[in-house]
Amino acid sequence: MYADVQMFMGKLQQLINCNDNELINNQSILCERPQFHLLYEELGSMIQTLFNHEDQDLHNFEEMKKLKKRFKAAAEEAEYIVDIFLSAVHCRNNRYSPISNVFQPYLHLEVVMRSIDSIKMEFMTMRMDNMKMDASQRTDRLQMQSSGTSRSRNSIGSNKVKEEMVVGFDRDAEIIRDKLAEDGKHLDVVSIVGMGGIGKSTLANKVFTDPFVVYHFHIRGWVTVSQTYDKRDLLIQVLSSIDDGLELEEATNSQLHQILHRSLYFAWHAKLHGLIHHLQHLTEEESWKLLCEKVFKGDECPKWLIKPGKQITKNCHGLPLSVVVMAGVLAKEPRHKDVWLKISYSVHSYMASDKKGCLETIALSYHHLPLHLRDCFLYLGGFPEDYKIHSPWLLWVWMAEGFIQEDGNQSLEEIAKGYLVDLVDRNLVIVQKRYLSGDIRRCKVHDLVRQLSVEKGKEERFFLKIEPPSIGLCDIIRKQINKLRNQNKVITTSKRRRVVTNQEIDIMSLSHPPTPSIRSLLCYPKKTTLTDNITEFIHFFSLRRVLNLEKFFRSFALLRVLHLDKSKLIGFPPGLGLLVHLRHLEIWLQSFPQSICNLWNLQTLFVSTSSSSMVLPSNISNLVNLRHLTCNADFYLPSIEKPMKLEVTTKVVLGDGVDNFQKCFPRIKRLTSTLYSGEENDFEVLHYLQVLMLIGPGYSRRNHIRFPATLKELTLVRCGLLWSDMSIIQSLPNLEILILKDNCFEGTLWETGEEPFQQLKFLCLEEFNIKKWESSSINFPCLKELQEQDDVGNYELEIIIDGRKMPSCVPKCED
Incomplete structure (x- = not known):
């Protein structure tokens, strides 16, 4: 927050x-x-x-x-x-x-x-x-809350759990029961995790009331902990659940602690790390069984309702609460085929708009989110349905929006990665693809979860979402802005600072009349691009129309995120240099202007060009907040005024006036570098470097390369190295990923010798020119995956391990 x-x-x-x-x-x-x-x-x-x-x-x-x-x-x-x-x-x-x-x-x-x-x-x-507040009054109040809450949670709450149909959890319950009761010196701790509404409490209650568990454990307790709770209330709940005969209302907090300590002293023998059981969604068969039990109460489903009924459960996506909500709707409707067909066609939109049903239940996940994750989650509501989100881009924009809290020595990107992983662990984000390192590459949001994000975003006034307009766009924005102004008498700028649309909108209309300054403009058109609109956007910032620029600039002066890579620019429009609050900029340029270095708030800068190289100005170090600088061509750095805080950059070539990477980018963590003959390539001085890609000219080289011990991922492309240099790579203590591409070593025989790759987990060989690879099992003690690919297909790699010929693994290797 x-x-x-x-x-x-x-x-x-x-x-x-x-x-x-x-x-x-x-x-x-x-x-x-x-x-x-x-x-x-x-x-x-x-x-x-x-x-x-x-x-x-x-x-x-x-x-x-x-x-x-x-x-x-x-x-x-x-x-x-x-x-x-x-x-x-x-x-x-x-x-x-x-x-x-x-x-x-x-x-x-x-x-x-x-x-x-x-x-x-x-x-x-x-x-x-x-x-x-009088101490006795406070005690009475808390006791009333405790006793009232305990009774409601233990009687009403437990009965509600018992009344629920428990479908699809037999195998889950068996796994947890066996883990809890397995023989051993220490007791086990099992955590059930999953999306809100997926049935965690139901499964926990199924295990809690299982006859074997009841017999095995002589002390059992059931307690519900909400996001906001009172310590005394929690202690009383636990103790009352263990022994309802205890007189606790007059006990002090210290006495409650002592009673609980005596009751649960066996917990000293519990394991520090237990099983984390991820609860999966129901299968379509399980969902159908649950729907039938809820709707027909044990009777059979009429044959004419089976097809539309199964379509309804399919649209519930295996979420038990979604199934239960739709069962409640169907139970109140006539059992006619046409009625069920109509509901099956509109089930998604019905569930999305039923605030008293599915969304309110799924909202449990949102209400239990830590404060620092809520804005990140609400941001997901801006994407269209089934949108494939490029995860690194999402993290960069989260940082630009100011959602990521600083924490110790971790970079903002690492913290942002943790936020995304947390949302994945909470089943609010679905992973579609991962990088070789295991980081998330592409993700998406479940339709129902996205709808929850949209609804909560509207409640929190998080963004202005422009849907297909029935009236002019300007009228929509004007009405929204006037409404916001009328609701803010003291603070005048508490407003939606983000404009989100899936439509092909006219960007210029957002500035007439001048609106409160927009922080983000997120456009996701379904078919067409925004090229024409962006061209007009650039036209204004080229300063050709000063009078109109004043009105336009007032609306966009505080922009933080700007994407202009759809429009090819011959020169950098001077007016863009006035947007000093930009934190994230993607732009197409023919050359790199000095005026771009006035944008001192920039954190991420992505440049596209048709040139083979681009010269960086010496005042690039004025970008004191820049962390990511990438381009599809070489960056040539002839000189630099002072060290930068860059953490990620691509294809940087140092000029004669620059000694080494360490003096320019002492904090660099990810680096792509082009190798040239006759150069010393000392990366050992980069003490934070973790990911390195080296791209060579494709012919034989004799330069010595030194690597830092911190390196975790190394990619070599057309480097023309000698196989004897591989021993240097093998000695790297933290290397986990090695990708060798396009004849990066000379010779057709690779003998790995006796030295091991100490931490190597992934090895990828792509477009390789070797014909024989002799290795030993001691060379790869941690290897989990080997990928080998030959796009040319003119040879077959012979792999020999410990003198035995092995079959080659040939899945497609990805960057």
Whole structure:
């Protein structure tokens, strides 16, 4: 919920402390440093106060939610004011800018600071009221809550579980039961994980009430822990479930701890790491059985209803709660074929719009998401149905949007990967394809989960989603904006900052009349491209029409994400250099202009070109936040003013004025480099490098290559190395993936010798010129997969391991 606030605070830190960037260190900004510093301290204090407090006795939960929303709105307003100020300063200082007066360079933070003070005072008042509460009254209140909650959860809740039809869990229950009861010195811990509504509680109850489990365990307890809970209530629930004869209402918290400790002392013998059981969706047969049991209560389904009924269960995608919801609908309808056919045709849209049914149940997954994952999940609602999401792109955009919280020494990309994996583990995202490293390459979202994301996104005012319009697009946007303005009397910029559409829209219409500044414009047209619209977009930023540019710039000045790779540009439009808040830019260029280095907030920059190489300007190091720089051609770097914080770059060629990669990119983690004859190739000094691709000219080379011990993945293409150099690669202690392509070594015989690849798990041989490969089993102690592919097909690779000829594995190898 406050990851974007953290990113804003990072920007404030740069404005306060960055003394070596001329784009930041101008007089207008320096004069405002005291205000930036005060705002930074206030935001940090409020984050500690509202989000990191551990006062479990604070019972004003709804009031706290309101305060957090108000704080987020105030922080967004502050960021809006600061960003408008920075745009104004940049426009006035930019020699190419004819629109210096579109914004005024004033920093008016008084209203925001008063709002933050008001939130702080209300929070302190709540705490004081809570502390003043009489101890006995508080105990009575908590006891009433505990006893009431315990009774409702243990009686009503348990009965509800018992009433449910348990279908398709027999094998799951057997696995868990056997794991819990297997003989051994230590007891087992089993975690059941899966999407909300998939039946975790039902399965847990099936195991809990299993006769064998009842017989095997002399102490059993059932407790439900919600997202917000009271410690005392939880203790009473556990103890009451174990022994309902205990008198607990008068016990102190310390006494409750002691009773629980005595009751569960056998838990000292539990294993630290247990089984994680991933609950799968129902099969179509299991779904059909569950539907019939719910609708017909043991009677047989009429033959004329079997076909439409099975189509309905198929559309439920194996989610038990979806099946149960549709069964409830069918049970109330006449058992006529036409009725069921009609429902089968509209089951998806019906379930998506039934807020009291399936979506509300699936929403359990959303409500149990940690705060830092919610924006990431809501972002998925912007994609069309069945959209194949390129995972790295998704991570980059999440970072640009400010969803990723900084955490220790991990890079933002690694943290973002963890967020995506977390959503996958929660069955909210489906993995379609992986890289050789195991990272997610492509993913998608289940239709029902996507619909949940869309509904929640609308509730949270997360984006403005433009559906097929029945009236003019301008009228739609105008009405939405007016509605937002009317709902915000104190804070004026709490608005949908993202515009999402699956339609072929006119981008220019978004700026007439000028709308509140748009942070993201996400377009996913189904068939046509946005080339014409992007051309018009570029036309305005080429500064040919100054009067219209003023109106246009006001709407798009705060853009963070921009894709312009659909339009081939001869030159870089000077007006784009005014978009100083861009964090993610994809663009087609014939040459790399110096003005692009004014975009000091850029984190990711992807350049496409028809040229074979592109010269980087020496002021490229002004991009102090740049982490990813890639191109489909070689980047030539003749000189550089200072080291950069790049973590990923492709095909960089160092000029005569640059000593080595370490001085340019000391933090580089992924690097693609072109090899040339007569060069020293020392990558050993790159202490963070994990992924390296070397592309050679295709002929014999005699240069020595040194690799860092941190290397995990190495790809060699047309390098012309000697097989004797392989011993250097074999000695790398952390190498897990080795990809050898297109005659990267000279000679037709590869003898691996006696030295092992210590950690190598994946080996790919593609378009190889060797005919014989002699190896030993000691060479690959950790190898899990070998792929060999020959597109030419003019030879057969002979593999000999420990003197025995082995069959060759020939699946397609992918990058």
